[in-house]
Amino acid sequence: MKTKRAFRYVGTPDPMSDKEAYHCEKYIKKHKHSLVRAGQYLVDVSALHALFHLDCWNCRTVHRETCCEGGQPYAVEEWQIPIMEGEIPSISAGLQDEAERNHWLLHGVWDRNEPRGTIRMRHGNCLFYQENNGRYGCAIHAYAEQAGREVEPLKPYSCQLYPIDLIDTGEGILLTAVTNETSSFSRWGTDYLEQFYCASPARRKLATHIDDKLFALDGYRPAYKWNLPLLRYILQEEAERIEGILGSSYQLER
Structure with a gap:
């Protein structure tokens, strides 16, 4: 009988639900050819280039409450x-x-x-x-x-990682970010994508009632760029290698 793999969010003892683990495993299988292996990490290059603007000090100005x-x-x-x-x-x-x-x-x-x-x-x-x-x-x-x-x-x-996520699959650690496709298993869920401007340039673009300086459209950057100090702390010896992978991909996309 096949042994079930344990999936967990890195940085917390709180477990993933069976449903979240199922969606995560399904996602990895679907994207296995695009995920880049770096040591124990599976780097989800596409998700880590999703655009965000963590204009956190102005969050309460444009939203009813902050995260x-x-x-x-x-x-x-x-x-x-x-x-x-x-x-x-x-x-x-x-x-x-x-x-x-x-x-x-x-x-x-x-x-x-x-x-x-x-x-x-x-x-x-x-x-x-x-x-x-x-x-x-x-x-x-x-x-x-x-x-x-x-x-x-x-x-x-979990207060520092957003919008990035680290998930231990038992066979490697998935390094990804919350997107429409990963939200079914991300610790961040769908709330940010559906409610907060920081996670949606398209939604921010429609918010013409807000001052242009708040969550400015030209301030959106790839997800991984918001968390480089923490990533370097967590990734240790793999940090430079993974930054190189993400940086090279970003330049190619541009």
Whole structure:
């Protein structure tokens, strides 16, 4: 009897559903001749060149809520838990609300009713979604920038990867991005493609009621270009090789 392969999202212990795994395996089979093997990675060149514009600071200006609101990220892997915990006193020290700081230190940051590594919700949002100098965003990211620390090991991967996805198939790691064709198995689903301008130049082009400077059409770039620091951190020795593959393909397309 054939053993079923385990598919999982890299960067989180949260499993893919059977349906997502099925669609992912089907996608790989369909595109097996166009996926480029680089070490343990299967590079989905076409998807990684899909256009996005991560004009994140202006997201709340044009949308009712941002992707950081109304939920929390996928749980983080075991290795990242002590790293985050060690920085919580420093991160919480940057909070403007003293009551919020005390709440963090009293209750911690993990949801004990969910799988280990799951961040707690606070006021309906991820605990780390906080105000900083009049703007709302990730307290981890703000702390890393202000303290001159690397954000990659501190911030949950699933908060950094978008619009890229990394999926461990058991026989290699698929490096792809969310597109209409991959959304059936991507951790990002269909919401970004259907609702947010960052993922759809065509949808943004139709939004003539929005100032041209917000999610400007000339600001859309290939998906992989938004995540190069994180990709280099994750891919390690394969990073330069994969960047070369993607860069060469981009030049050919142009």
